[in-house]
Amino acid sequence: MFFVFLIAGVLWGIGHLMKAPIQARVYMLSLLYVAVLAMQVALPEGHPLREATGGSPALWLLLGAAAVLAVGYRALLVRLRGRAEVLEAARDSQASAPAGPFSAVELERYARHITLPDIGGGGQLALKNAKVLVVGAGGLGSPALLYLAAAGVGRLGVIDPDTVDLTNLQRQVIHTDPRLDMPKVFSAEEAIKQLNPMVDMRPYNRELTDEIAESLFADFDLILDGTDTYATRALINRAAVAAGRPVVAGAISAWEGQLTLYDPAGGAPCLACIFPKAPGPELAATCSETGVIGALPGVIGSMMALEAIKEITGAGTGLRGRMIIHDALHAESRTIVVQRRADCKVCGGL
Secondary structure, eight states: OHHHHHHHHHHHHHHHHTTOOHHHHHHHHHHHHHHHHHHHHHSOTTOHHHHHTTSOHHHHHHHHHHHHHHHHHHHHHHHHHHHHHHHHHHHHHSOOOOOSSOOHHHHHHTHHHHTSTTTHHHHHHHHHTOEEEEEOOSTTHHHHHHHHHHHTOSEEEEEOOOBOOGGGGGTOTTOOGGGTTSBHHHHHHHHHHHHOTTSEEEEEOSOOOHHHHHHHHTTOSEEEEOOOOHHHHHHHHHHHHHHTOOEEEEEEEBTEEEEEEEOGGGTOOOHHHHOOSOOOGGGOOOHHHHOBOTTHHHHHHHHHHHHHHHHHHTOSOOOBTEEEEEETTTTEEEEEEOOOOTTOTTTTTO
């Protein structure tokens, strides 16, 4: 069989040097396979040419079956990926939520907002036309997504590669026991559709990477960071700075949480201004390693939604240049001032 593989390698190399299409090279190898299989069947046992090409048709039949399975599996993956891309493109091609006037149902649904002097009809219309992306459908993302949907944000995106696990249900209130093992973004989508079917929900069941982050962020007005690792937060920060998008960022650990708004384009610092280096392992443990009190993500996540609503509507005073640190164990909160750094490696050039 080594002799046949050697010939196959030579044919592939010649095709590569001649810049032949991959399909043509595969066709050449297929012809070689058919010729070898024909020799194995036609030539008698012990024939030198048959022995040099394997000695038995059974091995080649098994190899052919494995190749067919591999090609079929790859074709299936390509088809599924293509179908997912088509569905996602169809979603993205849909028009944004229509700008006012409000329907009678919307006026009744959002009546408590519209009667607030700091929100009013103009603020509610801004929410209706807003596009917000939540990174992470876990502890922080759960309440943030629910309250943003209830508030009437017109387009709400969520990106997360994980599935619902039993340990999540202690704090990730957007998910339910019947939706165990479901991708979190689809579980969140189901919950939001039941809460407010007027929201244009965009679930992205994938990992956020440098390759997609900036272009994805550009499709939204505001980003909410509900992730739990410094590496992902740093990725979000780089992409948000590049796309010129503000980030409402929350973080929790055990009994403590913090919240701020990163926006170098608006005069506020970015993540790298405050945390230029990744924390040490002893300071960067995840919730699964340190534990977390179940209601804490609800507190910080709801505050993230509140700051997002204020940012969209222009109500009140936001957290640009300030960070809230909350100690739930001792029922204490304090606000500290944070500033941009001129030498910041991420936003210093703005």
